[in-house]
Each structure stands twice: as structure tokens, then as C-alpha cells.
Amino acid sequence: MSTATVALRHRLAERGVDTQMLLLVPATVFVVALFIYPFGYGLAVSLQPREGGMLAAYQGFFSDAYQRDTIMTTLWIALPAALLNVAASVPIAYRMRGRFRGKRLLTTVLVVPITLGTVLTAEGLLNFLGPAGWFNRFLLTTGLTDAPIRLTNNYWGVFFSLVITGFPFAFLLVLSYLSGIDPSLERAAATLGAGWRQRFFRITLPLLAPGLATTFCLTFVLAFSVFPSAILVGDPSGSTRVISIAAYEAAYVRYDYAAASAAAIIMGVVELIVIAIVLGLRGLLYTGSTAGGKG
């Protein structure tokens, strides 16, 4: 091999380009086949409406308040749900970061909702929080309220369902990010005189923050594409008419594939904007190693 090609290879390797990148080929093929192609196809369909110009489907979506408002409706459900999932995971995972008796059992219990699926969760919610559910019956018999509190078939039903299904994801992710932080850092902080509050806010939280941003993005995406629970425990024609319902109606009620594709593309773009903002903020944080020294 000539010295010129060797030098080129070194220069490329400096920039992270080497033969190991071939390992990325299967993943790239997978991404192209499963995501890029459908995305491109959907984009193409959305740009070919039955009538009007290329962007007629998008114009239709944004000029109709009934469609346009689904964006805010969805964000109004997905953002608080994702935020709560992340926020609730942190203290619980923080308490559970060490080793203790029964940790596995507790983790299992917290993670079970993942395996239930949205439909079972919705059914459980109706049984528990519905107008004739246990929760309301308890409130009524103890005399705490005179009339059942409405917690299903509205915003709260969907919100609870998203928290129940999204929390385990957030919790598992946060727990694994936390266990990646060298425990001797907190001990060092303790010997320097930091109480638990200072150790948490000055050491653990800054090192955890990038992981929390990633976790937030993932649970947000999960919550943003909410569909079954918005119908089953929500108010699908009113307060929980989310964007995926708009897309569904366009496709299978009105058979307007261009409008449906446009809704789907808009949904993707909104998600991307939120993720871009969160990851942009994450870029301002310290994102390097979480180890305490050499090694």
C-alpha cells in the first residue's frame, strides 16, 4: 500500500471514518427500508391530493380549525404526560439505585404495565376510575363527594393511561442512566461536606440531565402517537381528539389518503421540532463521561 493511501486512511480515521463503519450498513438498510421509504411514500401521497395544488392537503389541514387544533390537543396531552413520567422516574430510580433486598420484585412490579398493552390498561382504568368504578364508589360511600368525579372519557383518562404505559419506559431508562454514574462521586461529595440534597442537585442531576433529555424525547414520542387510549378512555370527538385520530378519520372515514398522509407528516414534523428543541438544550449540558477518574 502506498504511503498516500495510508495517510488518507489515518486522516479519515481521525474523523471517525474507518472500515468499522461497515458495521453500520445493516442498520442503515433497516432504517431506509422501514422508515425513510414509508416516510418518502407518505410525503409523495400527501403532495398528490385529489383536487387542488400540490400543497392542498396541507392547506386543508391548517385552514380547518377542527384539524389544526389537534396539534395543540396532542401536545397538551403528550408534553405533560412525558414530563410527569420523567419527573416521577427520577426520585424513584434515585431511591432504587443501590442494591437492596426486593429490588428485583419492585422493579418487576413497576415495569409490568409495559406488558399490559394500551387496551388492557384502558379497561383497567375504566373499571377503576370510571363513573361506577371502585375509586368513585369509595369516594361516594365515604361521603367525600356527592357525585362521581369524571376521570375517564376525558383528558384525564388519556393522561392517566399515558402515565401508566409510559412510566415504566422512563423509569427503566432513568435507572440505567443512574447506574452508569460512578457511585464514588457522591461519596466524594459527602466527604467534602455535601448533604444528600447538595449531592443530588450538584453531582447526580447534572450528570443525569442529558439522559433525562433523551428519556423525555422517547416517552414524548410514545405519548404523541397516542391513539387507542384517546378513543377508549378519552373523549375522541372533543378534548382528546388527537392528531392520530385526525389522520385515521381522513384515511378510513373520508378515504382522503392525501389528507391522511399530510396529517401523518405534520405529526412527524411536530415531533421532530420538539425533539430538536430538547436535544438542542441537551447540547448545552455536560454530556461527557460520568466516571470519576482514570479507568
Added chain:
Amino acid sequence: MTRFERLRLDGVTRRFGGVDALAGLSLEIRRGEFIALLGPSGCGKSTALNCLAGLLPLSSGSIWRDDTRLDTLPPEKRGFGMVFQNYALFPHMSVQKNVSFGLQMRGVPRAEARRRTADAIRLVHLEEHARKLPGQLSGGQQQRVAIARAVVVEPSLVLMDEPLSNLDAKLRLEMRTEIRRLHQALGLTTVYVTHDQEEALSLADRLVVLRDGRVQQIGSPEEVHTRPVNRHVADFMGYRNLLPGSADGAYTKINNTGVRVKGTPIGSVSDGSPVVAAIRPEDVSLTGDLEATVEVAEYQGREIAAEVRTDDGLVLHVRTGQRHAPGDKVRLGFPPDRLLIFPADAS
């Protein structure tokens, strides 16, 4: 800072699942002393240090600072500084922030904190690196940050857990001198954990030798070096020739040989009982009357370290300034004051 005259460890014990990692460590540390905890891997050194720092609760025993009971206080209330085996620098903070962290936690006024931080960084010669993150420093520099961070708060006691174990030989020597210099310059009281006997001997005022969680010997470097109390300490302190034998009057008969040697008994050695005769390679004299053949010779600069074998199969390690080669005949002698005789069963 809470200065003390004496720090007393009273039967400090730590068990892990029924096994004693540290059993009944009793020790009194005077102000200004440099104590080394010495012992082989797994003997309980880090356990002892963590118990002192408050990072591990005791299974039994107590720790006293003068008349204050310490072992019930959490680590942040003890006012000790600790240098961790892996440094444990905060990766998201600059060198400066790392060093000033302890001052902030103690509520030191900002101007004073800035001055003391700068002083501490100057003390460890890291002025040009003050704004870097720990990840951008070499191992030796990180270690100096760890030391600066621990001493800047002027702790009443500094705990160091094998701080030099991951450095190269040259840097290790430099940092060793540096640590001793800081100890004297700042008037610190230091407990230093190491498995390196040379490091312990050169740094400490007093050594605590541990084995299997139990204290074997506490003494000055010279005492431990020249008069180890049992064969295990001797083994650890470089008595490479450990020869099983039996007491025979004033002499010791080495097992399976006709060799009879005269030595200094340590502890009670009764006639006929099994003993171990111990001598350092450098103490074996090459002007004696025991014939042996050089089998292996290792060049070590001024000296060679040789493995020799006597006619009846006794293998010994010796050091000599002469240029011996394998196959050479030598004559060995054992100075009686350098050959220590230990009871064999003592643990």
C-alpha cells in the same frame, strides 16, 4: 475546622455477610501523624478507610475524636478529606470547581474560597490546567486535583486510598515526595492505604500491618522492617527466604536438609517445635560456609538478585554486588541477628 489531639479507633469491626472484612481494629492517631495501613490485597484496608470516612457503617466498635463519638455521624459531618482510589473527580466540573466544591459546601465566603482554591491549585502545580475538565487531564494531574480537593478544606484528617497505585514508576516516586511534602507543609494528619511496603516505609511515621482483616503489627517503619512480629508480616516485608524447620537448642534445623543455622527467636520458640527461619535476600552473606550453586541471576543495576540451590536441594534468594552467573559456586552465611526465627503455627 475541628482539630483534634487524638483520634481513637476502638475495636472497629466490619462484617460482610458473616465474614469479617475488618476485625477489631484499635488504633490511636495523634495529630500530625502519618499512618500507613499496609497489607496484601483484600486484607481490609479500604474497608478500614471507608469506616473511618463514614462511608461504611461499622458492625461493631467505635471511633472517637477526642471526646466526641464519630462513628454515628454521616460522612459530611466528620470533616475528613478523602482521596479515592479512582480519584472520583466530578467529571462535569472544571479543576477549579472541583477544588472549590468542599469550600462551597462549608459556606466559606466567596472571596476567601477563591483565594484558597487558587492556593491549593498552585500547591499541586496545576495553575495552567485550572479551567480544564478532569477528562482532559493526565492520570497524574487528576491525582493532584484529587489531593488538592481533599486538602483545600484543611480537614482534620486526610484519608488516602492507594492514590499512587495507577501511576507509572517515575511519577509514583515524584508524587510520593509531594504527598509527604504536603503533609508536612500543611500540618496534616494522614491515614494512607497502600499494599506497597516501600511506599509505606518511606512515607509513614507509623505502620499498621493488616492481614485477613486483623492487625498484625503496629510500629515505626524501622520496627516493622527489622523486627516483624510474625512470619506473615516478615513475608510481606520482604523476607523472601522463609525456611520451615524445627528448633534444636540454640540452633534451627532446616527441614529435609542437614543445614543448621543460628538466629534470633521472635516470640516463644520451644525446643523441638516447628519454626520458620526468615531472612531477606540482601542479608544473606556470601562469605559463609554453606555451599550453593547459582541457578538464576537477574541483573538489577548495581546488584544482581540470584536464586541459588544448596547441595541438599535448599533454594534461597540472595543479592550480591558481585557478577555471578548461573553455574557459579558460592558460599552462604546467615548473620544470626538478621535471621529471624518464628513459631511456625502463629497466624
